[in-house]
Amino acid sequence: MSKVYINAGAAISAQATFDGGFLENAVINRQDVFLPAIEPDYKAFISPVASRRMSKAVKMAIIASAQALNESGVSVPDAIITGTGAGCIIDSEKFLKAIIDNDEQFLTPTSFIQSTHNTVGAQIALGLNCKGYNFTYVNGAVSFESALLDAIMQIELQQANNVLVGGVDEMTPYFLELQQMIGHAKSDIATVGSVQSEGAGFFVLANTPTESTYAAIEDVTLYNKLSIAELPSFITGFLRKHHLEPSQIDLVVAGNNGDVFDDYYDKAAHLFRNYAITVQYKQLTGEYFTVSAFALWLASRIIKEQHIPEILKPHAVKHKAIKNVLIYNQYRGLDHSLILLKRV
Structure with missing residues (x-):
């Protein structure tokens, strides 16, 4: 069986993790119940015209995956595997709101098409012109681990040499409110639940190590x-x-x-x-x-x-x-x- 190596990685989070640093300027926020992701300059990676049609999750994933691929030296991976718990929930909410506002009539399908969970992997593949294996896992809190397991198996079974694998989730005010209503998220810093956030992390896994390899x-x-x-x-x-x-x-x-x-x-x-x-x-x-x-x-x-x-x-x-x-x-x-x- 092949060894599996992490040859590159990139993260977008509530900290400045996309600038190449390693948490040197990280801060702990003990006041807010939601920590938004610090978004990079999308214009450097995505045209403004295309960016306007993309949800935050898609944009974070495209940029994190681009950075990981650039670091690894791989232009087009053999497979793209994504994990997400909530998917493109911003577009999901837009479509549901349109259903209500328009009394279920005269609906445009754009938000529905862009709201599906596999939109993230599809948009990455379209940008890379990657026609290889493309799969999305939606499995709650182990969505990323499920994607990671699949990526490892693709390499171990010699179905792929380089796999782009990642996890991404975005947050909306309404979804945060729902999480607070059921006690999963804090309504204020003193209540039960957790502080909510969003982010993306993508990695290039391979069957051989390189000079950029992080770990096995x-x-x-x-x-x-x-x-x-x-x-x-x-x-x-x-x-x-x-x-x-x-x-x-x-x-x-x-x-x-x-x-x-x-x-x-x-x-x-x-x-x-x-x-x-x-x-x-x-x-x-x-x-x-x-x-x-x-x-x-x-x-x-x-x-x-x-x-x-x-x-x-x-x-x-x-x-x-x-x-x-x-x-x-x-x-x-x-x-x-x-x-x-x-x-x-």
């Missing part, structure tokens, strides 16, 4: 429902598949988001308390369905540069070589995922 992906696993008591055996079982013990993990990237389900992350951190550094990142990015794409960008950059950004460092951390990294994410006690990365 050893494995990805998903599990829908786990009790906190079952979590340690889930993690240790996953590691033992790769002949690893908790003592051999150097860094854990955990998705704590401040809601009442952070007990899962506390349990995971306790498992590695004597061995690994644990860092949290959602205080910088907020929560959205495919935020684990940012976690992969962060973890792979840490491995490549052997440096943890100061804003993420726990106190009194002793510097050591970072070889094995585990990413753990879950959403409201469900959709648990583990990603294991290794230094090349």
Whole structure:
């Protein structure tokens, strides 16, 4: 079976992560319940005429994928695989509003066509003239991990040599209000739920390493429902598949988001308390369905540069070589995922 390498990556988030830096100027916003993505200059990548017809998710994905491809030196990938939880929800809302406003008559199909979840992958492919495998996964909080699993299998089964894989989600005021009504998002900073956000992360995976390689992906696993008591055996079982013990993990990237389900992350951190550094990142990015794409960008950059950004460092951390990294994410006690990365 082929090894799978991350040869390039790009992220658009609530921090200035698109400018080539590595969270040097990151700030933690403790006042707002929604953290919008910091958008790059779209005109540098997309014509203004085309940009006006694109949702924010499509524009973020096109630009993040273009940066990743440029870094990898790959002009056209063999496959494009995308994960998204909410898709192009801005256009979905436009179409639903038009149905109501026009009494279900004389509707134009534009917003409906552009609202489908696979619009993102399709627009990337059209821009690249890529006629290869193109698939979109809509699987809640593991949408990105599902896409990542498919990308790994495409390479391992020798169906593709280079795969563009990513996750993207956008937020609207109405969708945020719905999330707040059901208690998934904070209405104010003191209420239950998580701080919401949006973003995009895209990567070029390949079967051979290059000078730009960040890390190797050893494995990805998903599990829908786990009790906190079952979590340690889930993690240790996953590691033992790769002949690893908790003592051999150097860094854990955990998705704590401040809601009442952070007990899962506390349990995971306790498992590695004597061995690994644990860092949290959602205080910088907020929560959205495919935020684990940012976690992969962060973890792979840490491995490549052997440096943890100061804003993420726990106190009194002793510097050591970072070889094995585990990413753990879950959403409201469900959709648990583990990603294991290794230094090349």
